[in-house]
Amino acid sequence: MAERAGVSTATVSHVINQTRFVSHETRLRVLEAIDALHYQPSAIARGLATNSTQTIGLIISDIANPFFTAVARGVQDNVHQHGYHTIFSNTDEDPDREDEYLRLLSARQIDGLIIAPTGHRSERLIRMAEAGLPIVMLDRETPDLEAPFVGVDNEGGAYQATRYLIELGHRHIAILVGMAAISTQVMRFDGYKRALAEGGILFNEEFVIRADSRTYSKRPAVLEPPLPKFMTNNQMTPAAYHLLQTMLDSSNFPSAIFITNNEMTVGALYALTERDLRCPEDISIISFDDHDWAPIFSPALTVVRQPTYELGQEAANLLMRMVNQEPYELPQPLPVEFIIRESCRSLKTEQAV
Amino acid sequence: MAERAGVSTATVSHVINQTRFVSHETRLRVLEAIDALHYQPSAIARGLATNSTQTIGLIISDIANPFFTAVARGVQDNVHQHGYHTIFSNTDEDPDREDEYLRLLSARQIDGLIIAPTGHRSERLIRMAEAGLPIVMLDRETPDLEAPFVGVDNEGGAYQATRYLIELGHRHIAILVGMAAISTQVMRFDGYKRALAEGGILFNEEFVIRADSRTYSKRPAVLEPPLPKFMTNNQMTPAAYHLLQTMLDSSNFPSAIFITNNEMTVGALYALTERDLRCPEDISIISFDDHDWAPIFSPALTVVRQPTYELGQEAANLLMRMVNQEPYELPQPLPVEFIIRESCRSLKTEQAV
DNA sequence: CTGTTAGCGCATTCAA
DNA sequence: TTGAATGCGCTAACAG
Numbered sequence: 001m002a003e004r005a006g007v008s009t010a011t012v013s014h015v016i017n018q019t020r021f022v023s024h025e026t027r028l029r030v031l032e033a034i035d036a037l038h039y040q041p042s043a044i045a046r047g048l049a050t051n052s053t054q055t056i057g058l059i060i061s062d063i064a065n066p067f068f069t070a071v072a073r074g075v076q077d078n079v080h081q082h083g084y085h086t087i088f089s090n091t092d093e094d095p096d097r098e099d100e101y102l103r104l105l106s107a108r109q110i111d112g113l114i115i116a117p118t119g120h121r122s123e124r125l126i127r128m129a130e131a132g133l134p135i136v137m138l139d140r141e142t143p144d145l146e147a148p149f150v151g152v153d154n155e156g157g158a159y160q161a162t163r164y165l166i167e168l169g170h171r172h173i174a175i176l177v178g179m180a181a182i183s184t185q186v187m188r189f190d191g192y193k194r195a196l197a198e199g200g201i202l203f204n205e206e207f208v209i210r211a212d213s214r215t216y217s218k219r220p221a222v223l224e225p226p227l228p229k230f231m232t233n234n235q236m237t238p239a240a241y242h243l244l245q246t247m248l249d250s251s252n253f254p255s256a257i258f259i260t261n262n263e264m265t266v267g268a269l270y271a272l273t274e275r276d277l278r279c280p281e282d283i284s285i286i287s288f289d290d291h292d293w294a295p296i297f298s299p300a301l302t303v304v305r306q307p308t309y310e311l312g313q314e315a316a317n318l319l320m321r322m323v324n325q326e327p328y329e330l331p332q333p334l335p336v337e338f339i340i341r342e343s344c345r346s347l348k349t350e351q352a353v
Numbered sequence: 354m355a356e357r358a359g360v361s362t363a364t365v366s367h368v369i370n371q372t373r374f375v376s377h378e379t380r381l382r383v384l385e386a387i388d389a390l391h392y393q394p395s396a397i398a399r400g401l402a403t404n405s406t407q408t409i410g411l412i413i414s415d416i417a418n419p420f421f422t423a424v425a426r427g428v429q430d431n432v433h434q435h436g437y438h439t440i441f442s443n444t445d446e447d448p449d450r451e452d453e454y455l456r457l458l459s460a461r462q463i464d465g466l467i468i469a470p471t472g473h474r475s476e477r478l479i480r481m482a483e484a485g486l487p488i489v490m491l492d493r494e495t496p497d498l499e500a501p502f503v504g505v506d507n508e509g510g511a512y513q514a515t516r517y518l519i520e521l522g523h524r525h526i527a528i529l530v531g532m533a534a535i536s537t538q539v540m541r542f543d544g545y546k547r548a549l550a551e552g553g554i555l556f557n558e559e560f561v562i563r564a565d566s567r568t569y570s571k572r573p574a575v576l577e578p579p580l581p582k583f584m585t586n587n588q589m590t591p592a593a594y595h596l597l598q599t600m601l602d603s604s605n606f607p608s609a610i611f612i613t614n615n616e617m618t619v620g621a622l623y624a625l626t627e628r629d630l631r632c633p634e635d636i637s638i639i640s641f642d643d644h645d646w647a648p649i650f651s652p653a654l655t656v657v658r659q660p661t662y663e664l665g666q667e668a669a670n671l672l673m674r675m676v677n678q679e680p681y682e683l684p685q686p687l688p689v690e691f692i693i694r695e696s697c698r699s700l701k702t703e704q705a706v
Numbered sequence: 707c708t709g710t711t712a713g714c715g716c717a718t719t720c721a722a
Numbered sequence: 723t724t725g726a727a728t729g730c731g732c733t734a735a736c737a738g
Contacts, residue, residue: 008725013717023723038480043460044406045715047397048730055440064426066419070584073417076443085457087408087438090429104438107396127391231423231645233662266645273649291646292584292619296626298651309586361709366733376707398731401714 005033016041047109055085056319057105059115060138061093062234067262067289067308068116071138074312075114082320084111092234093179093213095120102128112323114315117142119181134322138315140183148322150315150331154184154288157304157336158191158260161286164302164338165256166199169347170284174207174247174254176240176264179214188260188288206252211239211264228270232263240267241274248275255284255347262289265301280345290339300341307334358386369394400462408438409672410458412468413491414446415587420615420642420661421469424491427665428467435673437464445587446532446566448473455481465676467668470495472534487675491668493536501675503668503684507537507641510657510689511544511611514639517655517691518609519552522700523637527560527600527607529593529617532567541613541641559605564592564617581623585616593620594627601628608637608700615642618654633698643692653694660687 005012007026014020015030022030033039047053058075060068076086087110089101095118102124105113112134117125121143129135135147165173175192178185189208196203213235230237240263247254248271259265265287272279279285279299287294290305314331321328358365360379367373368383375383386392400406411428413421429439440463442454448471455477458466465487470478474496482488488500518526528545531538542561549556566588583590593616600607601624612618618640625632632638632652640647643658667684674681 009716010718010726011724014724017717019717021723026724040456040460042401042462042715043457044397044400044462045730046717048395048401048732049715049717051730053397062426063416063429064419064422066417066422066584069417069419069422073415073443073586076416076441085440085461087440088429090426103393104396107393108438109395109397228648231419231643231661233426269646269649290584293622293644293646293650295581296622297646362732363710363734364708367708370733372733374707379708395731398714399733401716402731402733404714 005029051109052111053109054083055087055108055110056112056114056323057087057089057101057108057110059089059091059098059101059105059113059117061091061116061118063088063090064232065234065263066291067306070308071116071312071315074309074314075316076312078313078316079320084320091118093118093182095122098122099124106133112136112319114138114319116140117145119143119179119183134319136315136319136322139311142183148318148328148330150311150318151184151333152306152311152336153333154187154336155191155194157288157306157338158188158258159195160191160336160338161258161288161302161304162192162195163199164340165258165284165286165344166195166201168256168284168344170256171201172207172252172254172256173201174209174257176209176211176244176257176259176268178210178236178261178264179212180210185260192258204252207254209240209243209247211236211243213239228274230266230270232266234263236261236263237267237270240264241271242267244268244271245274248277256286256344257283258286258288260288262287262291265289265291280343284344286344295341299343302341302343303339305337305339307336310334358382404462405464406462407436408440408461408463409465409467409676410440410442410454410461410463412442412444412451412454412458412466412470414444414469414471416441416443417585418587418616419644420659423661424469424665424668427662427667428669429665431666431669432673437673444471446471446535448475451475452477459486465489465672467491467672469493470498472496472532472536487672489668489672489675492664495536501671501681501683503664503671504537504686505659505664505689506686507540507689508544508547509686510641510659510691511541511613512548513544513689513691514611514641514655514657515545515548516552517693518611518637518639518697519548519554521609521637521697523609524554525560525605525607525609526554527562527610529562529564529597529610529612529621531563531589531614531617532565533563538613545611557605560607562593562596562600564589564596566592581627583619583623585619587616589614589616590620590623593617594624595620597621597624598628601630609639609697610636611639611641613641615640615644618642618644633696637697639697648694652696655694655696656692658690658692660690663687 015022015027091098098118114136116139119142137147137149139151141149177189216235216239227238259268286302288304290303294301368375368380444451451471467489469492472495490500490502492504494502530542569592570588580591612621639655641657643656647654
């Protein structure tokens, strides 16, 4: 080691970490030696000694999903300011992969964990929390885990969107909803149902399309029509694409569709294009999740927008407080923003005509 | 430690790593103890002992950029199969941030590095390579660095796109090009110029819009009109948005624009919407980089598509070979795909009418 | 077939 | 104001 400064490792350690006084003169010698030798203290060795790695884990479903990508950016920008690194893992909504990554991360001695859980009860996750690892649940909740949750008002956003459609005169409102294990999806479904009930519309099971990437990916390929080449390789987009087409081909044709996430929205829009359906003339659409291109799409998409970057920031902030043993309050759900653009048509004015 | 099995740590290590024969009986005892105690070997300690962390660094400009996001997914899926973790870092094209992350990663004893460099000569990066760290350059090259490069045929793609416009009868072809430090941008610019020269069109500096996120972000805010709320918080999108509007307001109005990346494409499309310009009737557009929504946009976008996921896979594959000291060949540039959709109009047929 | 021992590069007592 | 010594949890000779 850099004992070319003629001092002990202890002194070097102390000038680097400023953990005890070192005379100006020797400090300079050490600094100079560090510089000359391009000395880099090993974070690994330090980790072993201090039992802290300055690293957090971030487990999400898919880093290619723009929602999580923005969230991840929020997390990373924040923890980086605190001098922490981030290790990402993609579960693709698969509990087995989730478990595997959990194992790998805990072997890595991470100082904290932010996770968007698949929603299946995880013994390992529970153990990690009990062992004292700071954990925050992001976007979704998972059974039996004691950990603060950072998310948005999913039920309220879905309610607002559905209610808007009802106010526009829609009565046949379909919903494209994802996996039941994901709490977000359940809550958006709940918001939809509440708006329906309040609007005096009978909930009709025939208007719900349940897309499940896990069962979908196991479908017999022969039964399916050829896919457009989606850039995203998630399963929700093609699932939505196919399932919506099936509904559109059936007798129960909705006048509006509420789509509960960004991936399914892309698939649904492809389906409409495929069927030569104009929006909003033939069918109205609202998407949970905004997109870069939503305002300049034809039609400009009416959406429920989530504060994605802020979500990541908030989760990271909270985790950093936990890691540093600072007091914190349980976070409130972040508000969503309902943005009305042009993808919903009023049925009332038409009736008036 | 798990000496409840009544064996030495060495034996435990050997059953875990399968690094020497252990009698069936004792192995079972060890396994059982591991299971009972939920024992997790510490990757940190192992790293210290073996000088290998099973972790690679991935430095890109922005994880919220769909191009890099897809690439990252390719990298991660691949290295994960080899049992490696990934640490991401975003430079935002800032050489200082790049240097900082390089420092942090080398302190972390990564086993390998994949980097999309900002393009500024980096002393530290060069040193890391000389010290024997396996490095692969992704997407772009950087000065004086000895490392294999994995990228696409940028010049050829740009040439093809520009040539297509020329064949359609366009003569006033503008180009929206990014920072000169980024080799990709330079090569796409070169391809554009070559097509022009071959087509007998004089290169006109007035038709080039140079967007630079770094100078752009330092602009005096007062001079700028209000922005639309872009979801992406990169600077290239608003830069393209503003700069293109300026050109459209001037006397030199192009009949077509070639846009050299995805971020600027979004900004440009906003600018067209803002100016109420129809595409392709009023102006034709080609974008380097495909998008999820490009096929269902109005108009469906003609693009040069890069094999993003494969790019990541290839880089990871190569890095893994280097890490494992296996022989490898220098990779060839991956081919791009020119996809003709509906955003370019033929000037010839019109003249014929 | 298995145990002992010596580091890996740091932080951190305890002395001086 | 600084050094020496110990240990973090593991791997890798080296014995036995």
